[in-house]
Amino acid sequence: MRAGLRRARDAVSLLSGTARALAGYHLRGQRTPLSVTVAPTNRCPGRCSYCGIWESRQGDERSVAFWVGLVRDLHGHGARRLGFTGGEPLAYEGISEVVAEARRLGLLISLGTNGMLVPGRLEVIRDL
Secondary structure, X not given: OHHHHHHHHHHHHHHHHHHHHHHHHHHXXXXXXXXXXXXXXXXXXXXXXXXXXXXXXXXXXXXXXXXXXXXXXXXXXXXXXXXXXXXXXXXXXXXXXXXXXXXXXXXEEEEOOOOOOHHHOHHHHOOO
């Protein structure tokens, strides 16, 4: 029951924030990035024939502090939804901290995953 109440409260907060952002755009011409998708890593355990992301450079990942700062900046600029993609976002070592910060800020979070790493990263997806 408590989790359901929290999710309902989060949904109301998300909707009211989105309404404010849209009103700001229409009334004052303020542009707001309502929905943003980021790729914290190119690493992926899959070797799918239709996707070559795993062949791209692997060592160019940003720090957790960078991603947490970006999440805060996006929220401060009015973003209401944040999607994580990749590569495989669950392959990024700091994904749990970044998702936790997005969740703390009340962002709607989506995670594009192939599911291969889900069993070992349940703490990340539990509250999405």
